Amino acid sequence: MDLQIPLVQQAAVIEDPGPGGRILLRGDVSVGEPGVHEILVKLEVSGVCGSEIRALLGWSSYTPIVGHEGVGIVVKAGADADDSLLGQRVGVKWLYSACTQCSACNRGFPNNCGRQLNTGRNVRGTLQQYVVADSRFVTRIPDGLASEVAAPLLCAGLTMMGAISKLDGQLGPGDWLVISGSGGGLGHIGVQIAAKVKGFRVIGIDSGEEKRKLSIESGASEFIDFAEGNVEHRVKEITGEGAHAIVVVSGSEDAFRASPLLVRNMGIIVCVGLPANDFNIPIPASLCSARALSITGVAVGSEGQMEEILEHALRGDIQPSIQILDFHDIPQILDQLKLGGVTGRVVVRIPSGINS
Numbered sequence: 011m012d013l014q015i016p017l018v019q020q021a022a023v024i025e026d027p028g029p030g031g032r033i034l035l036r037g038d039v040s041v042g043e044p045g046v047h048e049i050l051v052k053l054e055v056s057g058v059c060g061s062e063i064r065a066l067l068g069w070s071s072y073t074p075i076v077g078h079e080g081v082g083i084v085v086k087a088g089a090d091a092d093d094s095l096l097g098q099r100v101g102v103k104w105l106y107s108a109c110t111q112c113s114a115c116n117r118g119f120p121n122n123c124g125r126q127l128n129t130g131r132n133v134r135g136t137l138q139q140y141v142v143a144d145s146r147f148v149t150r151i152p153d154g155l156a157s158e159v160a161a162p163l164l165c166a167g168l169t170m171m172g173a174i175s176k177l178d179g180q181l182g183p184g185d186w187l188v189i190s191g192s193g194g195g196l197g198h199i200g201v202q203i204a205a206k207v208k209g210f211r212v213i214g215i216d217s218g219e220e221k222r223k224l225s226i227e228s229g230a231s232e233f234i235d236f237a238e239g240n241v242e243h244r245v246k247e248i249t250g251e252g253a254h255a256i257v258v259v260s261g262s263e264d265a266f267r268a269s270p271l272l273v274r275n276m277g278i279i280v281c282v283g284l285p286a287n288d289f290n291i292p293i294p295a296s297l298c299s300a301r302a303l304s305i306t307g308v309a310v311g312s313e314g315q316m317e318e319i320l321e322h323a324l325r326g327d328i329q330p331s332i333q334i335l336d337f338h339d340i341p342q343i344l345d346q347l348k349l350g351g352v353t354g355r356v357v358v359r360i361p362s363g364i365n366s
């Protein structure tokens with residue numbers, strides 16, 4: 011394989027995580043060495059997920075190199091790693107590894123394993139040129155799917171596949187689903203899955219003309235700009251009793267507060283967004299009982315759901331809206347994500363050489 015693996019590489023590194031956290035581009039970061047079951051992947055692209063803001067602001071503990079939507083070529087295999095992966099194009103996801111033994115793993119949901127390790131949290135992430143990944147949990151990217159299209163599916167797409175699948179057997183074609191945060195990296199893919207794959211009628215909630223346009227293009231029947239008025243009133247006007255379900259993709263506390271008001275009795279609230287850890291959804295227990303509401307949540311999706319969304323993307327049913335930017339744009343991209351100013355998903359090109 012590639013014998014030109016350097017000792018040092020370029021990486022985007024978070025310094026002083028907290029209110030004044032910064033991300034710096036460095037050219038002197040060591041290249042990892044794959045251990046047992048591990049491979050080294052030379053990255054071509056990485057998506058930039060809004061959840062990285064949590065690392066920057068120090069809301070939880072992460073490694074200094076985040077990123078969990080990487081696509082690249084396997085250039086080295088460690089002991090007991092599958093050699094047939096060498097030279098293959100793979101996706102590196104949030105799920106670095108899972109225990110394979112617990113009940114969640116046994117049910118086919120390693121993404122819900124209590125002993126999982128995560129890319130960017132426990133091991134260095136994909137905002138670097140070379141990433142070490144666990145060969146048992148990477149995703150082979152099918153031929154015919156461009157790397158920059160595949161990247162946002164590894165977290166954003168997979169998460170929304172997991173979220174919308176929570177409604178299987180509960181909602182049918184034509185039922186109303188609200189997606190709160192419908193113009194963002196995850197939200198617009200969720201609109202596509204809900205409208206085009208499941209046949210739900212989708213009400214997108216977000217703000218601004220660009221996000222309205224992307225929500226409607228993605229298949230939303232209606233769009234409500236939360237900055238322009240009474241969201242509850244508009245949802246009731248459109249649906250009569252309220253939506254059958256809501257997926258709260260936005261990390262905004264207001265979006266979670268509003269969620270029980272936007273669903274009808276027996277409605278389902280699916281939590282996806284990640285507000286600060288000390289925020290609780292203010293729903294009276296008596297209201298949950300009296301209105302028979304269900305509250306559930308997802309953390310990415312299963313390996314089966316990953317295969318499913320890649321197939322939809324190959325067929326063209328799912329088309330992530332991407333902006334491709336350069337690696338050196340990462341600090342500005344995070345600034346924009348902090349302000350909620352990114353429509354669709356940003357994918358960065360990873361430089362191929364040490365100076366390029």
Ligand SMILES: [Zn+2]
Pocket residue numbers: 059060061078104165166
């Ligand atoms: Zn993510």
Ligand SMILES: [Zn+2]
Pocket residue numbers: 108109110111112113114115120123124125126
């Ligand atoms: Zn497990």
